Amino acid sequence: MFILLNIKPGKDRRHYLAKIPENIRNYIIKRIDGNLFHDYLPKNKSLKILIRCSKCNLERQSKAFDIIHKKSTLCSSCSQKEKWKEEDFRNKSIKTRKTEGYRNQMRESVIKSELWKEKQPIRKKSLKKYWEKIRGYKFEDIEDVWYIYRKTVYKMSGKSYKKFRNLINPDNLPRGRNKYHLDHKFSVLEGFKNNIPLYIISHSSNLQMLKEKDNISKDFRCCITKEDLFKEVFGTWRLSYGY
Ligand SMILES: [Zn+2]
Secondary structure (H helix, E strand, C coil), X not given: XXXXXXXXXXXXXHHHHHCCCHHHHCCEEEECCCCECCCCCCCCCCCEEEEECCCCCCEEEEEHHHHHHHCCCXXXXXXXXXXXXXXXXXXXXXXXXXXXHHHHXXXXXXXXXXXXXXXXXXXXXXXXXXXXXXXXXXXXXXXXXXXXXXXXXXXXXXXXXXXXXXXXXXXXXXXXXXXXXXXXXXXXXXXXXXXCCHHHHCCHHHEEEEEHHHHHHHCCCCCCCHHHHHHHHHXXXXXXXXX
């Protein structure tokens, strides 16, 4: 699944590369978007790169910014092993693991993950069925297109938000983890299924602020109909705000 980002080398990007220690740079194989790792890093925080563990040679994905901050090439299992060699860390971990609270937590999470695993094939099956039956092609065949659609919608929505921030988020609610998310009233997945143009899904009238918890429980459901969406974009919104 490759996405080509239009990245031009610039001063600010070289600045990020300068933060990566020389010894780590050699382990970076390539960026996940298929381009080779050039002499600069993009500013994109979530951009994934392929990196080789300097200890066990495992190739893994990582985020560009993680490499800068952690300043380590170790994979998670190697870095865990390293940590356990430290006596302080070992004593602390063993102590917390012996408490009743920790055990209960583990028990719960094991049960939860078992349940999730059980349901996973059913979810995948129904999704595949949906694409084959209703859309006439296999999900694997359009996975890339869906990925590009989603990515572009997020990009364009970010621009809409910047431009119409006062309308979308008039109370200036904080955005981020455990805070508020920028939500699409008519969901991105439904937009993709219905072949709705990118600019309509990313339109400022389709954006709202939602608490993280509510957004996760909303999943890919819509809180408005397709008709409402078009009415908003071409009617009400334009009439009241002039665009
Ligand atoms: Zn390793």
